[in-house]
Amino acid sequence: MKTILLHVHDDIGQAARLEFALDLARATSGHISCVQITPLEYFVGTDPFGGMYAVKEVLANLREQETAERARIEARLASEGVSWDWLQFDGNVAQTLISQARLADVVILSQPARGDDPVAEPIPVVPDVALHSRAPVFSIPAQVKPLDVAGPAMVAWNGSYEAAHALRFAVPLLKLASDVHLVEITQETRDFPSTAAASYLARHGLEPEIRTVAPGDKGVGATLARTADEIGASYLVMGAYGHSRLREMILGGVTRDLLGDARIPLFMSH
Known part of the structure; x- marks a missing residue:
């Protein structure tokens, strides 16, 4: 960076x-x-x-x-x-x-x-x-601890273009992390599952841990936030989802929820 x-x-x-x-x-x-x-x-x-x-x-x-x-x-x-x-x-x-x-x-x-x-x-x-x-x-967040780039990092993965863009941009930062956790909240078959993302990171010298987590009652955003807390993640890498119409931003539900409630920095790309 x-x-x-x-x-x-x-x-x-x-x-x-x-x-x-x-x-x-x-x-x-x-x-x-x-x-x-x-x-x-x-x-x-x-x-x-x-x-x-x-x-x-x-x-x-x-x-x-x-x-x-x-x-x-x-x-x-x-x-x-x-x-x-x-x-x-x-x-x-x-x-x-x-x-x-x-x-x-x-x-x-x-x-x-x-x-x-x-x-x-x-x-x-x-x-x-x-x-x-x-x-x-x-x-x-307005109240944030000092950035520990050597701490654990979490990547929210769903196989989308947005998640892939965020992952590629984050590689230089992920190389400094003690652990990289690829978290996939899904039971569906994807064209680009978390194993594909893990293989990509492996070519950059990273050995991510893959986690598949079932979505909770409060939704995907809350599940990601809870998982980040469990991991002790220094930051969360994720795709930014949404579209614009006459400059009015309409964000996807997961992005909107995390932006409103995240207690750790969010590294996002569309």
């Missing part, structure tokens, strides 16, 4: 995102590209004649907050001994991250929150970026 794209925004998930990016950069000798985006769409209105205007006082206050946030994070990065740079943009957050991720190895975002404070919560861009970025996404 040599190029790590970190979304910078002053919210309750920023501290966890930064710590995770630093852990990942140190473990992989990677470079952190900090991307700070002013979400102008939230501060632009329209008048009765079709014109557009910015709420100047609010926008000025936001610029001041962003300047302070940049100074704070740059001071931290300067003391961490990692390679980094800073990119500043105005515009749509999801679209800008998708554009900037074209040469990134991974994008660090925050897991969507379910609180009552939209100002403090992370901007909910994970679904959009995960489904449209050419790079995989790490979705990080």
Whole structure:
């Protein structure tokens, strides 16, 4: 993971995102590209004649907050001994991250929150970026332990294109794990069963353990989360499922459930 794209925004998930990016950069000798985006769409209105205007006082206050946030994070990065740079943009957050991720190895975002404070919560861009970025996404819970790349890793496998994309992208990280667990929640015959994924990983020098788990009463997402807890997984690799219609993201049930409740980082690719 040599190029790590970190979304910078002053919210309750920023501290966890930064710590995770630093852990990942140190473990992989990677470079952190900090991307700070002013979400102008939230501060632009329209008048009765079709014109557009910015709420100047609010926008000025936001610029001041962003300047302070940049100074704070740059001071931290300067003391961490990692390679980094800073990119500043105005515009749509999801679209800008998708554009900037074209040469990134991974994008660090925050897991969507379910609180009552939209100002403090992370901007909910994970679904959009995960489904449209050419790079995989790490979705990080607001409260997350330090990343242990040498700990166990779990891969959710169902033979889909999405799961295969995520698995291939994750290989450099999986090589650092103490154990790799391929977890398949199915009793059905698949064109690409977990044994095919295990053979692929074996060619990369990995010896994954295959687990076939029956889905529980609470659904596949809950079963995956429970299995990750049992394994003690440092992170979960999975496909991001869904489609878009006029930019409204409709995620598959498993992806949506895990994004809402996961207690460990999710490494996702569509």
